[in-house]
Amino acid sequence: MKGKRAPFTEWKPAISAEEVFSDVIGLSEIQTEGKKKRIGLR
Amino acid sequence: MRPIEEGRYVIVQRDETGKLRDITQPGFNVRTRVHEYGGGAYAAFNNIIYFVNFKDQRIYRQLEDSSKAHPITPLKNGDGSLGKYASLTVSPDGKKLLFVYEKEYDTKENANFLAVLNLNSGEISEPSIIAKGYDFYADPIFSPTGEKVAWLQWDHPYMPWDSTELMVGTFEKNALHDVKRVAGGRDSAICFPRFDRKNKLYFVMDKAVGDPSSSENWWNLYCYTDKIERITSEQAEFGEPHWVFGQSNYDFLSDNRIIAKMAKDGADYLVVVDPKKKSLSLVENDLSNYSNIRTDDEDSVFFIGASNNKAAAIYSLDIDSKNLDVLKRSSSIEMKRGDISMPEFITYSTKDEKQSHGFLYMPKNSRYAAPEDDIPPLLVLAHGGPTASTRGSFSFIIQFWTSAGFAVIDVDYRGSTGYGREYRDALLSLWGVIDAEDVADAVRYVIKEGKVDGSMVAVRGGSAGGYMVQRVMTRYPDLFKVGASYFGIGNLITLVEHTHKFESHYIDNLIGTKLPEGEKEYKDRSPINHLDRLKAPMIIFQGSNDKIVTPDCSREVARALKERGIEYEYVEYEGESHGFRTKNNNVDSLNREFTFYRKILIIR
Numbered sequence: 173m174k175g176k177r178a179p180f181t182e183w184k185p186a187i188s189a190e191e192v193f194s195d196v197i198g199l200s201e202i203q204t205e206g207k208k209k210r211i212g213l214r
Numbered sequence: 215m216r217p218i219e220e221g222r223y224v225i226v227q228r229d230e231t232g233k234l235r236d237i238t239q240p241g242f243n244v245r246t247r248v249h250e251y252g253g254g255a256y257a258a259f260n261n262i263i264y265f266v267n268f269k270d271q272r273i274y275r276q277l278e279d280s281s282k283a284h285p286i287t288p289l290k291n292g293d294g295s296l297g298k299y300a301s302l303t304v305s306p307d308g309k310k311l312l313f314v315y316e317k318e319y320d321t322k323e324n325a326n327f328l329a330v331l332n333l334n335s336g337e338i339s340e341p342s343i344i345a346k347g348y349d350f351y352a353d354p355i356f357s358p359t360g361e362k363v364a365w366l367q368w369d370h371p372y373m374p375w376d377s378t379e380l381m382v383g384t385f386e387k388n389a390l391h392d393v394k395r396v397a398g399g400r401d402s403a404i405c406f407p408r409f410d411r412k413n414k415l416y417f418v419m420d421k422a423v424g425d426p427s428s429s430e431n432w433w434n435l436y437c438y439t440d441k442i443e444r445i446t447s448e449q450a451e452f453g454e455p456h457w458v459f460g461q462s463n464y465d466f467l468s469d470n471r472i473i474a475k476m477a478k479d480g481a482d483y484l485v486v487v488d489p490k491k492k493s494l495s496l497v498e499n500d501l502s503n504y505s506n507i508r509t510d511d512e513d514s515v516f517f518i519g520a521s522n523n524k525a526a527a528i529y530s531l532d533i534d535s536k537n538l539d540v541l542k543r544s545s546s547i548e549m550k551r552g553d554i555s556m557p558e559f560i561t562y563s564t565k566d567e568k569q570s571h572g573f574l575y576m577p578k579n580s581r582y583a584a585p586e587d588d589i590p591p592l593l594v595l596a597h598g599g600p601t602a603s604t605r606g607s608f609s610f611i612i613q614f615w616t617s618a619g620f621a622v623i624d625v626d627y628r629g630s631t632g633y634g635r636e637y638r639d640a641l642l643s644l645w646g647v648i649d650a651e652d653v654a655d656a657v658r659y660v661i662k663e664g665k666v667d668g669s670m671v672a673v674r675g676g677s678a679g680g681y682m683v684q685r686v687m688t689r690y691p692d693l694f695k696v697g698a699s700y701f702g703i704g705n706l707i708t709l710v711e712h713t714h715k716f717e718s719h720y721i722d723n724l725i726g727t728k729l730p731e732g733e734k735e736y737k738d739r740s741p742i743n744h745l746d747r748l749k750a751p752m753i754i755f756q757g758s759n760d761k762i763v764t765p766d767c768s769r770e771v772a773r774a775l776k777e778r779g780i781e782y783e784y785v786e787y788e789g790e791s792h793g794f795r796t797k798n799n800n801v802d803s804l805n806r807e808f809t810f811y812r813k814i815l816i817i818r
Contacts, residue, residue, distance in 0.1 A: 174552075175583040180590035181670075181816045183582045183619030186553035189804040192610040193797045196545045198215030199518045199526055201460045203258055204510040 221795020225256050225263060227278065228541060239281050243268035246300045246459075248316045248326075249350075249716040250761055250792070254301035254460030259308045264333075271298045273311070275336060286331060288338055295319050297340065301353055301459040306360040309333055310388075314351050314459065315341055324715045328354050328365055330388060344390050345381075350374070350716070352456055356385070357409045363390060364407045364415055366398075366456075371719035371728075374456035375601055375631070375638065378404045380417055380438075396438045403635070405433070405453040410466045414439060416489075418453035418463065426636040433635075435464070435474065435487060445489050450478035455601045455631050465509040467533055473497075473515050475504040477632040480559040480571055480606055484517075486533070497531070499538055500524075503607035516541070520607035523554045545610065552580030555616035557606040557624070562659040564628075568640075570652040571633065572625040573606040574660060579617040591670035591815055592660060594694075595624040596653055596686075598677035600641060600724070603630045614804065621666045627652035627682075643726025646685050646739040653682060654690045669695070670815045674807065676700035677763060677792065683752070684741035684771065691749040696814040698807045700755045701763045701792055704771035705742040707733070712764045745774045751781035753810040755803050757790030783810060 215223050223244040225237040238244055245268040246252040256265040261278045264286075276283035291297050295317035302313045315329035328351045329341035345351060345365065352374060354365040363385045368378045379398040383390035396415065398404045401422040408416045416437045421430045426449075433453030435445040446452065452463055452474055464474035464487075472487040476494075482504045484497040501519040503526075508516045515531040526544040531537070557573035564570050577590045584590070593615050597604045604624045615622050626632070627649040629641025641649055653673070661668040673694050675683045680702015687697045703709050710721050710729060722728035727735050737743050752775060756768035765786060772784035785806060787799040794800050 175579070175581050177585060178582045179588050180577050180584050180619035183577065183579050183584075183617065185614050185808075186579050186581065186617035187547070187549060187610060187614055189614065189801045189808070191547050192614050192804060193217055193800045194545075194547060196217060196547075196610070196797075198217075199528055199542065199544050200215070200506065201253070201256070202462075202506045202508045202516050202518065202528065203256070204508045204514075204516055 215795065217795060217797035217800060223255070223268070225265060226542075232541075234542065237263055237276065237278060238265070239283065242274070242283060246298060247271055247318075248298045248300035248314055248459065250714050251458045251716070252300060253458030254303075254314070257302035257304050257311065259304035262308075264302055264304065264311055266299050266302070271296060273299050273302070273331070275333075284336070286333075286336065286338055288340060291317065291340055293317075295325075299341075303355055304333070305356050306358060312354050312356060312363065313341075314354065315343065326350050326715075328363075332388070342388050344385075344388070345383075345393075352459060353405070353407055355407060355409060357413045357415075358411060359413060361385065362409070362413065362415075364396070364409065366404055366407060371722055373601065373717075373720050373723070374405070375403045376723065377401060380404045380407055380419075382415060382438075397436065397442055403433070403453070405456055406461075406463050408464070408466070410470055411468075412470065416445070416464075416472070420453065420635045422635055422639055424636065426634050431635045435472065435489075437489060445472075445492055446487060446494060447492075448476065448478070448494070449634065450476045450483075451632050451634070452476055455599070457599075457602070461505065462507050463505075465507050465515070467509055467515075468511065468513050473507060473509060473533065475507055475517075477603075480573065480626065480632070482605065484531075497536065499536075501529075503605045520605075522556050522606060523551070523608055525608050525610065547610070549610075549613060550580055553578060553617050554608075554613060555622075559606060560659070562656060564648075564655045565651050566648070568628070570625070570628055570655065571630070572623050572656050573604065574665070575612055575616045575622040575624070576665070577616050577619045577621055579619070582619070584619070589665065589667045590619055590621045591672065592657065592666035592668075593620040593622045593811075594653060594657060594671065594673040594686075595622060596627070596673065596675035596679040596682035597624070597630070598675065598679045599631075600627075600629045600645060600649060600678040600682075601631060601638065603632045611804070614808075618808065620672075621660070623656050623660055625653050625656045627656075642723055645721075645724035646681070650682065650685045650689050653686050654693055657693055668693075672696045672698070672811050672815065674698040674700070675702065677702065680763070681741070685739075687750055687752065688741045688744035688747045691747050695750050696811055697750060697752045698755070698810070699752060699768070699771070700794075700803070701757060701760055701768065702754070702771075703763055704740065704767050704774075706736045706740045708767045708770065709763065710736070712761075712766065714761055717762070742771055742774060745771075745778055745780075748775070748778070748780055751810070751814050753783040753807055754785070755794075756784070756786045757792065757794060758786055758788050759791045762792040781814070
C-alpha cells in the first residue's frame with residue numbers, strides 16, 4: 173500500500189485552494205465562422 | 215471568464231493557424247445583465263465583433279484587427295431606461311443585429327422585447343422593437359436566407375422550462391410579418407430553435423404528459439415545415455433549462471445531419487442524428503460532459519467538454535476521422551491520477567418509494583492510506599437552480615475535498631434536469647420538501663452502505679443549493695453536523711420581495727402558492743423560521759452586490775444564528791454578485807470553509 177497511514181480526518185488536500193482557482197478560466201459561448209475555422213471563446 | 219482579472223469576460227479568437235489572441239481590450243468586460251444571468255453577449259460577422267460591455271451594458275462594435283471599440287447604443291434611452299441586450303445574432307447579410315432587449319427602469323418592472331439595430335451607419339441609436347407583449351423572449355435566430363426569424367417567448371408565471379412558445383415570422387423592412395406559433399404552449403417547454411442550411415426549423419421540446427416512459431416526457435428533437443415532425447424518440451434529454459442565453463446543444467453538419475449532446479442516466483453523450491432516417495449514432499470518446507456545440511463549414515465540431523478526470527476544455531472534433539483535439543484548457547493545473555477520485559453514479563430509493571440520483575466520490579490521495587477500519591466524513595453537495603443538474607464531471611473543488619479525506623455525494627435531487635419532465639416537475643409545489651428528503655435519503659443511503667461516518671456529515675451549496683443547506687439543517691438537525699451556505703436563501707419572503715423579474719414567479723410555482731395568500735406556506739418553507747430546530751454550526755458566504763439573493767437574506771440568517779448562540783461565521787465579499795468571480799474571494803471562501811469544517815467536525 174502506498175502513502176502514509178493516516179485516518180481520513182488527518183488528510184491534507186492534494187491541491188490547495190490557491191491551485192483550485194489558479195489559472196482557471198470559465199469557458200463559454202463558442203462561435204464559429206464559416207470556413208476560416210475561427211472561434212470565439214472566453 | 216478570468217477570476218484572476220476580477221471575473222472579467224474576454225472574447226478570444228483562434229485563427230486558422232491555431233493562434234489565440236484576445237479580441238476584447240483592457241477596460242472592457244463582455245457580459246450582459248439581461249435576466250441578470252446574461253449570455254449571448256457577443257456576435258461575430260466577417261471581421262466585425264459586436265459585444266455588450268458589462269459596465270454600461272451598451273453594445274460596442276469592434277473590428278477584429280483593431281483595438282478600438284465604439285458604442286452603437288445609447289447610455290440611456292429616451293424614456294430614461296437602461297437598455298440591456300442579450301442573445302446577439304447578425305443577419306446573414308450583415309446589415310442587422312437581432313437580440314433580446316430588456317429595458318431596465320428605476321421605478322417599474324423591466325420590459326422585455328425582441329429588437330434589431332441597423333448596422334449600416336455605425337451611429338449610436340436605440341433599437342427598433344420588433345416583438346412585444348410577452349414577458350420574456352429568448353433565442354432569436356435568422357433563417358440562412360434572412361427572410362425568417364424564429365424565437366421563443368413565454369409569460370409569467372412560467373419559467374422557460376415550464377411553458378414556452380416557438381414563434382416564426384417573416385422579417386422585412388425592420389418588422390415581423392405573418393407571425394405564427396409553430397409549437398408549444400401550456401405544458402410544453404421548448405429550447406434551442408435552429409434553422410438548418412435548407413431553412414428548415416428544428417427545436418427541442420418536451421411535454422408534461424405524466425408518463426415517464428413516453429418520449430414526449432423527454433427533451434427530444436423536432437422539426438417544423440408545415441407540420442411538427444419528431445426526429446428523436448429517446449428517453450434522454452437533448453435540451454437544457456434556459457438559465458442563460460447563447461447556449462447550443464446541437465448544430466448541423468454539411469450533409470444536414472445533426473451533432474448533438476444527449477443526457478441520459480447522469481452522463482452526456484455526443485451523438486450524430488440523421489433527421490431523414492431518424493437514426494442516431496454515438497460518437498465514442500472518453501468525455502462525459504458537453505456544452506456549446508458548434509460546427510463550421512468543413513465538418514469540424516467545436517464544443518466544451520469534460521470527463522470524470524479531465525477539467526473542462528474547448529475541443530475540436532473532425533467528424534470523419536473522429537480525431538479530437540484540445541484547443542484550450544480551462545486550467546493548466548494537472549492533478550496526479552492517484553489523487554483523482556472518480557464518481558460512481560448512484561440511484562437510490564427515497565422515503566416515498568420513488569428514486570433519486572447522485573454521484574458518490576470516495577476519498578483519494580496518493581500521499582495517504584487510511585486504516586482499513588476507518589470510514590470517512592461525508593460532504594453533501596446540493597446544486598443550485600434548483601432546476602439544474604450536476605454531471606459528475608471533473609471538478610477541482612470536489613477533488614479538493616476528496617483528497618482532504620472527505621467522501622462527497624453530489625445529489626441530483628428530484629427537480630433536477632436530465633431525467634425527463636416528470637422528474638423535473640416533481641419539485642413543483644414541493645420545493646424544500648421532496649428535494650430535502652432526497653438529500654437526506656442520499657445521506658442515509660451511504661451511511662447504511664457503511665461507506666461514510668454518520669457522525670461527521672457536512673453539507674454545502676450555493677444559491678438554491680444554499681437554501682438546501684439551510685433547509686436540511688433545520689429539517690434533519692441530527693443528520694447534518696455542519697454546513698456552508700453560499701449566497702443561500704434563508705427567507706423566501708425576503709427573496710420574493712427582492713428578486714428580479716425573470717424569477718419573480720419561479721418561487722410561486724415551486725412553493726405551489728403565491729404571496730400574500732400563501733404567506734403561511736412561504737414562512738413554513740423558509741429556514742429562517744425554523745432556526746429553533748438548528749443544532750449545527752454554519753458558515754455563510756455572501757456577495758455585497760448580489761441582486762438574486764440579496765445580502766439582506768444572508769444577514770438575516772446570520773443574525774438569527776447569533777441570537778440563538780449557534781456557532782457561525784458570516785463572510786460578505788465587497789463587489790461580488792451571485793457566484794463569486796474573483797480568484798481571491800474564491801480562495802478565501804474555500805479555505806475558510808475547510809477550516810470551519812475541521813474545527814466543528816474534527817478538532818472538537
